[in-house]
Every structure is written in C-alpha cells, then in structure tokens.
Amino acid sequence: MLVLPRPYLLFVGDTTEPGFAKTALGLRDWAGECCVGELAIIPEAVATGLPRLTVPEAVANGARSLIIGVANRGGMIAPEWVSTLVDALEHGLDLVSGLHKKLSDIPELVEAADRCGRHLIDIRTPPPSIPVGTGRKRAGKRLLTVGTDCALGKKYTALALTQQFTARGIAADFRATGQTGIMIAGSGIAIDATICDFTAGAAEMLSPDAAPDHWDVIEGQGSLFHPSYAGVSLALLHGSQPDCFVVCHQPGREWMLGSTGFTVPDVADVMSLTIALGRRTNPAIRCAGVSFNTAHLSDAEAEELMASEDRRLAVPIADPIRGGPRLDRLVESCLTMEYAA
C-alpha cells in the first residue's frame, strides 16, 4: 500500500479558482495538522488559510513532501510549475501528485529526483504485485460507504464517521480509495486505477486482518448502478466484505454523473442491491443508514426531507455536515450489530 511522507507542503501554484483547489482545501479541512503551509507561485493564487511559505521555510518547518493540491483542465502538470517543483526536490522534498498526467512523465522532474535522491509519487499508480482476491473472511469490523452516484459525499461520510467513532473511543481507521482520500489518510490504494482482475484483491489488501473490535471505515467509489463504474463498485464491495454500509445520496440529483439518460436510483434500491451482492463475501452485511448531502437545502427543508425519508426507509438518516442527534443515531446504528428501526 502507498504511504506518503508527512507533513506536507500544499502546492496551490497559479490557481485562482477555488474549484480547482479542491484537493488543497480538502487537505486543510481533514489533515490540517499534517500540513505545514501552502506554496503559491503568484500572489493571487487561492489561499487555503494555512501559512504561505517559501520552500526553504517549509523545509525548516519539517515538511517532507510537496503535494500538488490543484488541478487544471485536463489534469496536466503546467509547464509554469516545473521550476518550482524542481526547487522543492533540490531542497529535499518528495513530490506527490494525484493528477492523470504522471510526475514521472516529466523529464525535468525525473532528472532532478534522480540527482537529489528524492521520490516522485504518483498516487494514481497502483502498487505493484496486488494479489487476486480470495474472498477469505478477515478479522475486524468493516464499514463501506456506497453511493447512488459518483461525487456526492462517500469520502466525506467515511471521514466523518471515522472521526465520530474515534471520538467515542472506538479504534477506527479511514481507508482511502481515491486520490484526495489517500492524501488525507497518508496511505491507501487508488482503486479505480487498478487492473480489473486485481481490483477485489486490492480492496482486500486495503483493510487487512485487524483486532476483532477495530473498525475499518472504507471510502466507497462509484455506484452499483453507474453504467461506467459499477464493476469498480462491485469489486470494492466484494473485497471490503463490509459488516455494514451507509448509502450516500444527494437529494434532488436526477441524472447519473456523466451518463446521459441514466436516472439516479432510489436509495431503497441501492440498499437492497448492496445487500444482495455484498452477501457473497459477508453473509451478515446490513445497511446501517443513509447519508444525505443537503448543502443546497435550508435547515428546515433538510430536516423535513430526512424525517420523511427515514420513515420510508426505516434506517437512520443524517447529513454529516449538519451533525446533531441525527448523526449520533447514524453512528449508533453503525456500531450496533443489531439495529431495529
């Protein structure tokens, strides 16, 4: 499994649009204690709120790697960034990137890394020698976040639940399967970049045998209903062999991301299909509840919707960002092996 050198220096480059700095902002929110500061190459670059440092200042503050915290259209490494990245290597930092274009495809970076004895870490490159999955039941408890679609809160929900478990004194690890999640956790496997014959095996590697009362809280990917990615979701479900899962949903989203003509499924259908398929590697799988992304609703609208939906679905529903007693009930439902609605 990939392990990243910490703490980080967050590279915000020349990006002025917060939407392109999602990775840096996510790291600030979820792994702020692992970030010594940010590095910009123009004064008007997006500010994360962390100290703005030069490379030598970051090194003096203990930074061990520079993380590319921004994307541009196409997921490229901009030519304007390269001299700064070389400077970071020369000051002893490793480089970490989750972009599609690999650091190791840029000759100047390869040359500088070789010369300085540093590492270029492309998070989307899966580890070598992932074994084929076996389906063998592992010790410890596992929770998987699943979705009605892509990009609606599976990572956020897994992070929030891990935080809640830990706050209650439960031993728990967030297990990252996507690039931002891996940067936050400092380790993980980019599941969607694995060779499909080994995807379930990669999911098995990600949450190895653990103490019987330890929880792995696994970041889900895609959706069993997504025509492009359902195979990824199924391999992750089988390999994770979760004891329970939480369905993540964005109320009001009508169409699946990137797939014209495919409607977002009902949460109830995701619950029953996840149980039907997940049983293959964990016959005791159960749905612990539902996580709603209600950022676009008022407090009253969100509460009304969640109250009506938890009567219909008969499981706890919460928006982890709103927290409160709903989130407590969802957490209790996850931790209780037998939950009655």
Next chain:
Amino acid sequence: MLVLPRPYLLFVGDTTEPGFAKTALGLRDWAGECCVGELAIIPEAVATGLPRLTVPEAVANGARSLIIGVANRGGMIAPEWVSTLVDALEHGLDLVSGLHKKLSDIPELVEAADRCGRHLIDIRTPPPSIPVGTGRKRAGKRLLTVGTDCALGKKYTALALTQQFTARGIAADFRATGQTGIMIAGSGIAIDATICDFTAGAAEMLSPDAAPDHWDVIEGQGSLFHPSYAGVSLALLHGSQPDCFVVCHQPGREWMLGSTGFTVPDVADVMSLTIALGRRTNPAIRCAGVSFNTAHLSDAEAEELMASEDRRLAVPIADPIRGGPRLDRLVESCLTMEYAA
C-alpha cells in the same frame, strides 16, 4: 482494438504436455484455416496435427506472425525459446504472445524487432486510450455468454453459437475478450487486463454500432458470483448491453475456481442476477438458454440431466460439443426475440 497479422505459425516449442499447449490446440480447432503450421524446437514436442515447418518454410507458405501457442509454469518465455524467436523476427514474422511475461520485457527480442522492423504483440497489453463507458445504446444485436464460474466453456459456447448463426446465414462476429479468443478471432481486447475505471468502456469499444440485424457474440469472463472477478463480469455485462445471454455451467462442479469455501451458484440464480443487473444498460435483456459442459458424462447421463434441467429452468439447454436438436433449439431461442419455453 488489437488486430493480429495472419496467417499464423504456431510455436509449440519444447512442450511435451498437451495441457500446456491449450492455446495451440484451440487455434487448430477454431482457426485452423489461419494457421500454416507448427514450429517445434525438440522433436518430441506436442503435435497439433498441422504441418511441422521450419521458419523459412512457414514464411514461404505465407505466415505473417508467430504465435506462442504454449505456456510453461509461471507464464514465462523460456530462455531456450529466445534464439528461435529472434530467428522468426529476422525472417520477417511478428511475434504474438498472451503470456503474463511480456515479449517486450526480453531485451534480445526488443533489439531484434527494432533491427528488423517487426512487432512484438503482447495480447494482455490493452490498447491505449480506452474511453470511459457511456452506457449509450448501440445499434445491432448482442449476445453475451456468462458463467456460474470461470473456465467452464464461455469462449467455446460463444464460438459454437457464432458458427451456428453463420451457418444459418445470419451476419455474426465472435468478439474475443481473452487471450486465446483474441488469437482465434484475430482481434479483440483482453478485458481482464484493462484498468477497472475503463473496463465497461473497453466492452463498449469491442462491439461497436453495427447493422440492425448483425449479431456480436461476446465471450464472457468470470462470474457475477466469483469473489475475485465479479467486478470484471459486471463491467463486461454493462458495456456489452446484451439483448440475450447464455449461462454456461459445468454440472457437478461444486466449488468456485481458486476460491476456497465459495460454492458454485445455481444456474437459476445466475439467470436472475444477470437480468437484474443487465437491465441497467439494456432493459430488454433476456436469458436465451443454458450451455452445459458435459464432457465428463455419458450420452445417456448428459441427456437425462439436460432434460430434467430444462424442465426446471424453462429455457433450452444444450452442450455445444454434443450438438444435435438441443443445440438447434438453443440457437433458435437466441435468434427469436420473443421466446416462450
């Protein structure tokens, strides 16, 4: 999509065990008209029954590529083979391999191919730039073979059905998804070697838009019930968007291949799960019938079993190797858009 230069010279090397010459024997059976002969490096090597030729003789007979038709333990290219393979390159043949170890990882072969302007074709290397799947409905008709497990006749069934369709004057193409299938067809995509985010997209590439009455008969992979490979099977199902499918099964097999403790599912469960999941990209999907691999049974035992099972399952059942009226009924069921048992 990968396209192989034909006709082939089949390399049987120094293999004396027929089990290790499965690829060469499969090519003889299913693409014999595309094979000019076989090449051995020891006299006692497995004989395919095709003419045993030297490299110059094969070239004189029109051969355009040499296919590695044998495997040894570990899927390696044996050092003893290399001088013969270099000789083939020097005589103008391309090399084709489906082994795990790549031709392009052997420096002597890379050097000779460069020097002679020849190609090293590793079938397990998927084509570059496979797009993400879209789920868009394509023109033409599609059949997918699916399985209760791995390695029980999905390729064989797809080949036999393609042959039967063609014999009835129906325009049909066998679409290969595994290494032996690709060698037989001369083209295809090694689905299980694709990056999982693009597996459904690869399946979409494999059977592009076609004439409304044209059939693509697609070689299935794995099983929706296999704890290691179900994700591959689901991506292939979604991307193939089959109008009908045939369930392949080996009666009497009790345990899933390579996965201790997982029983082979009932054919009826594979039928209903394939319909439930396949509906996502083709709401009209239906089960056309079942293909039994009854090589281990007597004629009477096979007939008794198939008669009892087609009453229970209410679809035609045939063993394509046995042929006969049962195979006719299975073929008719595939070609009839509305089939009533």
